[in-house]
Amino acid sequence: DADVTQxxxxxxxxxxxxxxxxxxxxxxxDRMYWYRQDPGLGLRLIYYSFDVKxxxxxxxxxxxxxSRQAQAKFSLSLESAIPNQTALYFCATSDSGWTEAFFxxxxxxxxx
Amino acid sequence: AQSxxxxxxxxxxxxxxxxxxxxxxxxxxxxxxxxYVQYPNQGLQLLLKYTTGATLxxxxxxxxxxxxxxxxxxxxxxxxxHMSDAAEYFCAVSDVSTPxxxxxKGTRLSVIA
Numbered sequence: 001d002a003d004v005t006q007x008x009x010x011x012x013x014x015x016x017x018x019x020x021x022x023x024x025x026x027x028x029x030d031r032m033y034w035y036r037q038d039p040g041l042g043l044r045l046i047y048y049s050f051d052v053k054x055x056x057x058x059x060x061x062x063x064x065x066x067s068r069q070a071q072a073k074f075s076l077s078l079e080s081a082i083p084n085q086t087a088l089y090f091c092a093t094s095d096s097g098w099t100e101a102f103f104x105x106x107x108x109x110x111x112x
Numbered sequence: 113a114q115s116x117x118x119x120x121x122x123x124x125x126x127x128x129x130x131x132x133x134x135x136x137x138x139x140x141x142x143x144x145x146x147x148y149v150q151y152p153n154q155g156l157q158l159l160l161k162y163t164t165g166a167t168l169x170x171x172x173x174x175x176x177x178x179x180x181x182x183x184x185x186x187x188x189x190x191x192x193x194h195m196s197d198a199a200e201y202f203c204a205v206s207d208v209s210t211p212x213x214x215x216x217k218g219t220r221l222s223v224i225a
Binding site: 040043058100104105106 | 118121146148154156158161202212213216217218
């Protein structure tokens with residue numbers, strides 16, 4: 001099993017719908033992150049969490065919200081999806097020593 | 113604030129030729145530097161990292177990178193390209209005080225037979 005698991009892997013949704021992307025990890029890490037990847041723009045940070053009670057906005061948090069349900073679970077929500085939120089979304093984890101980040105396989109989201 | 117610049121959004125090399133992917137960073141404190149690779153339809157995999165110590169770091173699949181503080185660079189090299197190296201490569205920077213990784217925009221490497 002993968003260390004960082006994202007569900008769903010692919011999703012098509014309509015404009016205005018609420019959608020949740022889920023991430024779970026078995027690394028035992030405290031720190032979790034959500035990134036968005038767009039062609040030519042690299043990965044941009046949406047939100048991050050250093051522990052269950054800590055949530056921080058990243059570079060592009062507008063239109064998104066997150067929930068850290070447990071040490072191992074970090075979900076990303078789009079309250080009212082819009083087409084320019086069509087992208088590849090990655091969840092990542094790291095330990096407090098910050099030796100590296102471990103990434104999930106990604107969720108490809110299309111908003112029509 | 114930290115930032116990363118990757119020179120060249122697309123690099124094409126012949127099989128067996130040298131691979132050189134360029135990365136320059138900006139950081140106000142000693143940086144942690146990373147190279148990640150993304151194969152089609154996959155997540156990101158760590159190639160190599162520099163945190164402290166030796167400035168020439170070796171990674172997986174024959175890649176290496178050298179941290180040059182005076183040039184604020186962390187270029188990725190491989191002596192001989194293989195077809196399986198075709199992928200997108202991301203340089204990233206962090207530091208101990210602000211851990212979330214900041215990524216460059218990526219460089220797509222094509223390998224021509």
